[in-house]
Amino acid sequence: MKKREVVTIKMDSVSENEEFARVAVAVFLSRMNPTLEEIEDVKTAVSEAVTNAVIHGYQGGEGTITLEVSVEEDVLTVLVQDEGVGIRDVAKAMEPMYTTAPDGERSGMGFSFMEAFMDQVEVVSAPGSGTTVTMRKKIGR
Amino acid sequence: MKKREVVTIKMDSVSENEEFARVAVAVFLSRMNPTLEEIEDVKTAVSEAVTNAVIHGYQGGEGTITLEVSVEEDVLTVLVQDEGVGIRDVAKAMEPMYTTAPDGERSGMGFSFMEAFMDQVEVVSAPGSGTTVTMRKKIGR
């Protein structure tokens, strides 16, 4: 049985790091020999989670985002963590089209995309103690 | 004046991560708008430093490698750190063709490449307390 492999990345909460995070996860994932579709799915999910950390978690201000990417057997796990404002009602936040961003600026579909493109999405959050999104996907069915 | 941007990456000391490290640094570097040649130079230097950590630092065994990549103005800084065996005589280790690897397995040119492709290479190391290689390069002359 192959050992779990894990990479941890800490980065500033700036929009430029959204693309860095997306591609870094793709580079890591490539060791699992994914299809183009699988890699696109994962990149989309990572984008949404990191964008949420930048925009909602830190509300455009300073902060650190932690990305933990790991592979165990054929399952990829991506954790995206911020120490920002947190979410009061996680279930509500995850409803399709729900957004707290003002007038039509965001679609409210971020969590729905994560759920559509990954097999499992877990959100742990509380006001004042930040948000951790853990996403899993089996690669190569 | 633009703020310093920094990304920290922690990963296992396995040869598979040499590629990850090399590409992750290159992807980070791309925000400085380098030429392809500058990207190749940095990738080569990072490869050599990470390979050294895996092969010499941890001698193929388990361990964690820390990579810190930062940009300040037009200077890229890459720090590659291991907590492996360390180096007794750094000056000697950095001499071209010097290698402690048995019979012709390695070229002994790793540090020379780092120095050729980066503007500045600093090595801090001691037996038992690991090795930190800090490399700097000005991008876009």
Next chain:
Amino acid sequence: LGEVRRYLRDNNSIRVSRSLRDTAYKAIYARENLMKKNMKEPTIMEIADEVGLSKEEITYAMDAIQTPMSLYEPVYT
């Protein structure tokens, strides 16, 4: 029908390595064009604009083909 099915299947399972190679070749081609046009080495952003992908994607793709610099170095004669 078998043909169509095979086509669909093949296209759904394009390995990422192939798509990266395609991107890298586009980037090399773009670099050549920019070199000819501007008479100087293009930057990653110029190449990315030409190809229509992010500079991060291009940088990643360039690593997928282990092309030594000399292979896409223009030939000075």
